[in-house]
Amino acid sequence: MSSLDKVVAITGASSGIGAATARELAARGAAVVLGARRTDRLDALVAGIRSGGGRAELVEADVTRRADLERLVALAVDRFGRLDVLVGNAGVARIAPVAALDVDDWDAMIDVNLRGVLHGIAAALPVFREQGRGHFVTTVSTSGLKIVPGQAVYAGTKNAVRTLLEALRQESTDGVLRTTAISPGYVRTELVDYVADPEQREQAQQAMADLGISPDAVARAIAFAIEQPDDVEIGELTIRPTRQG
Numbered sequence: 001m002s003s004l005d006k007v008v009a010i011t012g013a014s015s016g017i018g019a020a021t022a023r024e025l026a027a028r029g030a031a032v033v034l035g036a037r038r039t040d041r042l043d044a045l046v047a048g049i050r051s052g053g054g055r056a057e058l059v060e061a062d063v064t065r066r067a068d069l070e071r072l073v074a075l076a077v078d079r080f081g082r083l084d085v086l087v088g089n090a091g092v093a094r095i096a097p098v099a100a101l102d103v104d105d106w107d108a109m110i111d112v113n114l115r116g117v118l119h120g121i122a123a124a125l126p127v128f129r130e131q132g133r134g135h136f137v138t139t140v141s142t143s144g145l146k147i148v149p150g151q152a153v154y155a156g157t158k159n160a161v162r163t164l165l166e167a168l169r170q171e172s173t174d175g176v177l178r179t180t181a182i183s184p185g186y187v188r189t190e191l192v193d194y195v196a197d198p199e200q201r202e203q204a205q206q207a208m209a210d211l212g213i214s215p216d217a218v219a220r221a222i223a224f225a226i227e228q229p230d231d232v233e234i235g236e237l238t239i240r241p242t243r244q245g
Contacts, residue, residue, distance in 0.1 A: 004028060004029035004030065005029065005030075006025075006030045006031070006084040006085055006226060007030070007031045007033065007076050007080040007081075007082055007083050007084050007085070008025050008030050008031070008032050008033070008083075008084060008085040008086075008087060008226070009032075009033040009034075009035065009072050009073060009075075009076045009083055009085070009086050009087065009124070010022055010032060010033070010034050010035065010086075010087040010089060011035050011036070011061060011063050011069070011072070011086075011087070011088055011089050011090040011116065011120060012035075012036055012063075012088075012089040012090030012091060012139075013032075013034035013035060013036045013042060013045065013058075013089065014034075014036035014037070014038040014039075014041035014042050014045065015036075015038075015041060015189065015190055016187070016189030016190055016215050017089055017139060017184065017187060017189060017215045017218045017219065018034075018036065018087070018089040018090070019041075019045055019215070020214070020215035020216050020218065020219040021087055021089065021215075021218070021219040021222050021223075022034055022045060022049065022056065023045075023048070023049065023219070024216065024219035024220060024222070024223050025219075025222075025223060025226070026049045026052075026054035026055065026056055027052070027054065028223060028227075029054075030055075030226075031055040031056070031057075031076075031079075031080045032049065032054070032055070032056045032057075033056075033057045033058070033059070033072060033075050033076040033079065033080070033083075034046065034056060034057070034058045034059075035058070035059050035060070035061030035063075035068070035069075035072040035090075036060070036061060036090070037060065037061070037062050039058065039060045042058040042060075043058065045058075046058050055080075057075055057076075057079050059071055059072050059075050063088075063090045063112055063115075063116030063117075063119055063120065064111045064112060064115060064116055064119075065119075066119045066122065066123070068119075069116075069119040069120050069122070069123040069124075070123045072123065073086070073123040073124050073127055077127060082127075082131055083124060083127050083128070083131075083134070084133065084134065084135060085134070085135040085136075085137060085226055086120050086123075086124040086134075086135070086136055086137070087137045087138075087139075087222060088116070088117045088120045088136065088137070088138040088139065089138075089139045090112055090116050091112060091113050091116075091139060091141075092108055092109055092112045092113065093109070093143075093151075093154050094106075094108065094109055094153070094154065095150045095151060095154070095197070095200045095201075095204060096150060096197060096200070097149060097150055097152075098152050098153070105153070106153045109153050109154055109157050110153070110157055113154070113157035113158065113161065114157045114160050114161060114164075117138055117161050117164065118164070120136070121136065121164075121168070124136070125177075128176065128177055129176060129177075132176055133176060133230060134176065134177055134178070135177070135178040135179075135180070135225075135226065136165065136168070136177070136178070136179045136180070137179075137180045137182060137222055137225060137226065138161060138165060138179070138180070138181055138182065139182050139184065139218075140158045140161055140162050140165075140181045140182060140183045141154075141155070141158040141183055141184060142183050142184065142185040142238060142240055142244075143155045143158055144158035144159040144162055144183065145183060145238070150200065158183075161181070162181050162183075162236075165179045165180075165181050166179075166181075166235075169233070169235065175230070175231065178230075178233045179233070179235065180222075180225040180233070180234050180235060180236070180237065181235065181236045181237070182218065182221060182222060182225070182236075182237050182239065183236065183237065183238045183239070184218050184239050184240070185211075185213075185238075185239065185240025185241055185244045186207060186208050186211040186212040186213065186240065186241055186244055187208070187212050187213055187214070187215055187217070187218055187239075188208055188209070188212035188213070188214060188215065189208070189212075189215060211241045211243055211244055212241065213239075213240075213241045217239060218239055221237050221239050224237075225237060
């Protein structure tokens with residue numbers, strides 16, 4: 001089965017990598033079901049995809065709420081008869097030293113970056129099992145590969161997800177399930193726009209502006225992983241700017 005006839009649900013689809021992935025996959029013929037908190041942006045994205053002849057649906061989805069992920073999966077099945085791929089892309093980044101004790105920010109990253117992925121797995125796995133086929137594609141980060149000060153909890157959540165996906169892979173060698181961890185480096189997105197400390201926010205934004213690659217590059221990598229035959233699993237992909245250290 002090629003991506004041309006796959007049904008793909010995407011979280012965090014209102015901007016950045018999620019929106020780019022929606023456009024890329026829809027252009028290749030996939031039906032995309034988009035979830036995010038900012039439905040005004042989803043409305044515009046879906047309208048653009050449909051105007052180009054693509055298939056797209058949307059639902060308001062906050063990944064910290066398990067019921068929202070269940071609604072996202074249910075919409076895909078109700079509208080298109082199945083769900084082939086869940087792209088878990090929703091994420092938040094807060095940058096600060098551990099000693100700052102920004103416990104609320106820690107909770108936010110754990111809730112979105114880790115618990116949100118678990119909610120997606122809980123919602124989609126029964127459907128994948130019933131179908132006899134399914135694919136989890138999850139956005140991780142190079143922050144989990146190269147640990148730097150200020151990103152302890154963020155990197156911790158990303159490494160937790162990497163571990164989760166690897167364990168799920170090993171539990172699922174019956175040919176039904178595939179897992180792919182996508183680890184982007186600097187990508188021009190809004191990820192760091194919500195860092196509280198103005199100086200750290202400006203530094204992160206400048207690094208993205210100087211080094212960042214287009215979200216379209218990550219979208220093409222996701223499409224590559226999805227397009228593989230059912231007996232081929234792209235377990236991990238790392239995508240970074242050539243100038244990133």
